[in-house]
Every structure is written in C-alpha cells, then in structure tokens.
Amino acid sequence: MSNSGVFGPTPNGVDLSKSQNAAISSAVISLMVIATIFMLLRVVARTMQKGIALAADDYCIAVGLLFAHGTAICCLVKGKHLWAMDATQFKVIWKILFAYVMIYGLAVSFTKLSIVLFYRRIFGMNWGLWLCAFLVVAYCVTVIVTILMSCQPPEYFWTQYTTPGATGHCINVSLFSFANGIWAMLVDVCILIVPVPVILKLQMPKSQKLAVMLILLLGSL
Template sequence: MANINGTITVLAPPDGYVVDLENPKTQYVVESYTVVAVEMTFCFLFLLQRLYTKIVIMKKFQLEDGVVIFAWFFCMGTQICGLLGLAHGAIGRHAWEISIEKYAFYSRIILAAPLLYAIGTAAAKISLALFYRRLNPNKVFQGFVWFTLFVCLAAYTAIFFSLLFACKPIAASWDPLLLALPTTVCLNRGGIYLAQAVIGIVTDVLLLALPVPTVLKLQMPNKQKLGLVGIFGVGSITIVTSIVRLIILLPSLTTADQTWVIGEGFLWIYVEANLLIMCCCLSTLRRFFKHFAPRLIGEYSSGSNSKSHERGFSRNHAQRTFGSGGAKRTLDTLMNTKNEDNGIPLSSFDDMDKSGGKIATKAKNMGRDSDSEEAILFERSVQVTYENRDDQSMSGGGPARGYEGTQSHQPKVWTERRAPHAH
C-alpha cells in the first residue's frame, strides 16, 4: 500500500515517475472500444443469421442452437465486464494511479470475467461438438466427438471452480484489503489463467481437426469441398488468438502492475469471444446464401436439372442403374446429414402392367427437399425401356410353342409433377 497525495494505492510508483491521478496514462482504451463495437455487431449479425436459417428457413431449432445462444450471453457478459473496467478507470492504468476503491472494483472484474468466459467458451465448443455428431455415424468419429465434448466440459468446469475458490476466504478474491491479512491463503491464479489459455488452444485444435476427414470424403465438386474446408479453417483464427493471449499472459504473471498489462489481455479476449460465436454460426452460412444469394456459392443451375443434380444425377446425364453404388454419405449444406440412395425410387418392374404395352408405375413417397417451403415445382422424368414378348401356343397352326419373336416398344417416359405443400 502507498499513500500518494492522500490517495491510498496498492502499489507505490517507481522512482522518478510523476503520478497524475487526474489524468493518468492509459493504454488500449480506444482500441478496445473499437474492437468491441465492430466485433459485437458482426457477432450479433452472425447469430441472427443462424437463428433465421434454423427457425425460418429450415424450421429446425436444435439443441446446439440453444447452447450457442447460451454461449453468446456469457461471452457478451465477459466483454461487458472488461468495458466496465475501462469505463471506471480500473483497467489500462498503472496500479499506482488507481485508488484502492478502484482497485477493489478491478478485483471484482478480474474474478467475474474469467468465470463468465469459462462458461461461454465451454458452451460454444460444446455446441460445435453437438453439431459434429451429425456429420458422420462412424463409431470412431463419434467416439472422438464425445471425447472432445467431455474434455471441453470437464476442463472448463475445473477452471471455473478453481478460480471461484482460489482464495480462502473467498472474499479475498475481490477484496484487496483481505489479501494483506496473514490468514489469507490464495492459489496461484496466474497459473490457472495459464492453464485456461492452454486448454483453449488444445480444444480448438481438436475441434478444427475433427470434421476435416469427413468433409474430404463428401461426394461433391472439389470447389465446394475446398469451400467447406475453408469454412472450418476459419476456426483456426481462434487458435491464433489463444496463442497470442497466452504469449501476452506469460510476462504479466511476473509483474505487480496487473491493471496496466491486463488491458492488452482483455483486447484479445474481445476478439476471441466474438470469433467463437461467429465460428459456431458458420455452419448455416451456405444454407442462408442458398436461400438469398445462390450465385455466391456456385448454385447457378435452376429447374429440374438443378434438382436432379442435387439428387445424384451427373451433369452429363449419363445413364445409371437404379440403386447402383449403394448408400452414399452426403452433407446437406452442413446442416442436415443423411444417408440416401442415389436414383429414383420406382416400384419394381413387376408392378408394370404389360398388357397392351402400358406401364403402370407408382412413384413412392420421397423425402421432402429442404427447399420445398419455397413453393418450387419440380418435374422428374425417367426413361424406361423394356421388351414385351408374346407367348403364343402351338395349337391352331400357330407358331411353335415358346418365345419366337421379340416385339420392341418405344421408350416410355414416367413424369411426376409435385406441387408445394400447403402451410
């Protein structure tokens, strides 16, 4: 403690430093407000995009969507804590130019922000893991997904309670006067912050690596496949921010002027917290742009050709055997994963009524396309060529018993027009 012109401060100023309590030196104040204003806006827009896509376009609000909203609230709470510290002059200033009352406020901020951030970070990463569950039913892949989810949940739960009960009594975590008492015992909170940064890097790497093998095996053009890998690669930005934050954190552990160095640390927390939420919302971008601006994602075709291509027909319209190739794993715009047999689900040829050369083919009920809500009429034509052999008896001077001749018929065309479902 030091008494500077009647003001009690936690630290005494270094020799030769002129203390100015009215106009103290500051750092990263303007930068912090700018980053928060820009990134919070983008983060909120990304979240609105995800919710609009899932609720309005897809009409599916799933568990991971609720978890993302939960994560957003806590990440916003972390940033609000930092902004309050800046507004009250408790962050980004030297400790010897902050009164003991402001330092007590700083202590509360520095306790609340990491607790909120641990919850928000864990929720964001759990949301990604929940989404990954639907990418691939392979048991090995599912095992890695659940392992990553468990690591995120367990690690950040441990961080949360370690920070909450770092001091005995607990009030010493936010009351600097209690820290001076000989009976107060505190853990090395700097080490906990260091562990939190390392855990963030490890879990980011796990979440980045998980979907790549599945995306590379998708049955889609290489251009779209690279685009999907790029979307997941955006998540690597959070790895960079975690590493930068760790580099900044290391020297701050050995300095007593915490209120000064924490300004830069909070700056990178603002960046990382918003990027976490935006990365969680990237998975719906393709569906969103497919609905509003399909050309931006390479959806140039229209009409029946486009619909046929989406169901597995090649662009050159090469002939295919119905049901050939087996079930293929597809990723429906990174949101609905499904197994589907390429080809048109016709009734068997035994259902044909060959009398008179007519075809009575019944179209089986097909799953609704994800865009059926948009009232798009689509038409599918299947060309079926068959042979009809007349079986005549030998009686009456007719031809010999058996199949003597083959009567070829022109190809018939089976057409289905489906109207949009009424809502």
C-alpha cells in the same frame, strides 16, 4: 499528475489523466454488435427454411453469446492507470476479474460445444465428438471450480491487495492460466481434427474436400 494509490507513488512520465477506457469500450461494443448481428442472421436463416427448426447448436451459441456479452460488460471498466485507483476501486476490479474468469469459461465452453453439436448434426455422433464434448465440459467445470477454490478464504482473491493485514492463501494463478491455455488449445485441436476423416471419405475432388475443410476451419476459429 502525481498520486499515491494502492501501488505507491506514480512513476515519472505516467499521466494519470489519460485513459484507454473509451478505446476499449468502443472496441468491445463494436465486436459485440457484430457478433449479435451474425447471431441474428443465423437465426433468421434457419427459421426461414421451411420445415427447419432451431437445433441444439443454435441454442448453445446463443447462450455462449449471452455469456460473451457478460465478459464484454466486465471489460468496460478497464482502461485506467493502476495508480489512478484507490483501494475501493481496485477491490472492485479484482471482484470483476474473479467473475470474469468464470463467465469467460462459460462463454468459450458453450461456443465450442455449439461447434461440436453442429458437427454432430452434419456427420452424426462419433467417438471423436464424444471426446471433444467431454473435454469442453471438463474445461468449463475445471475453470469454475478452480477459480472458486483459488483462494482460501475466497475473498482473499481481492483483499490480499487491498486490505492491510488480510490473511489467506491462493494457488499459483500464473500456472493455472498457463495450464488453462494448454487445455483450451487441446480442445481447439480436437475440434479441428474430428471432421477431417469424415471429409476425406466423401466422394468429391480433393480440391472440394480441401475447400470444405477450410470452411469448417474458418468456422471453428
């Protein structure tokens, strides 16, 4: 099947009739269903305990899940070959990508903030948790502000590829993505390290301390 779309003629050997949309949709929907079930189990387990009310970390993870569903919705349009799309469809994809980056940043940030608040509920607030909370909030704000200001004018984010004669300029998106990944990794490392000193001070065998750290590590991942 041959076509000449936004990216020019279709390369030899590319079958435009094939689409990965069904596979992507199945995977995304399955993961979201699993995440929602675990979230509901968490809420049920908390509310069934006498005298125990939902805490700030419970609300944060619920908001994070809500934004995660937003990223899932954005992913449902994927799976088509680039050469199978016209300029209008490609513009829609880039608009969705523009929104996706911010929604993803919010989903990740609320999820990580939930872990920080969970640690606070268990260990009490300390300078390490304050640092983690600051890094999480700063990460979220940086992602949103950067993507909103990534192109001037903002619509050049998608018109640069779909509108002949469109003028504007954008930041180095690849460099931003690289720096964003490093920042996110630093936040993860910070969250993983914070509870370790507290656990090491607990009066229990080393094997149990290791087990507790592994449980928290699994939860953070």
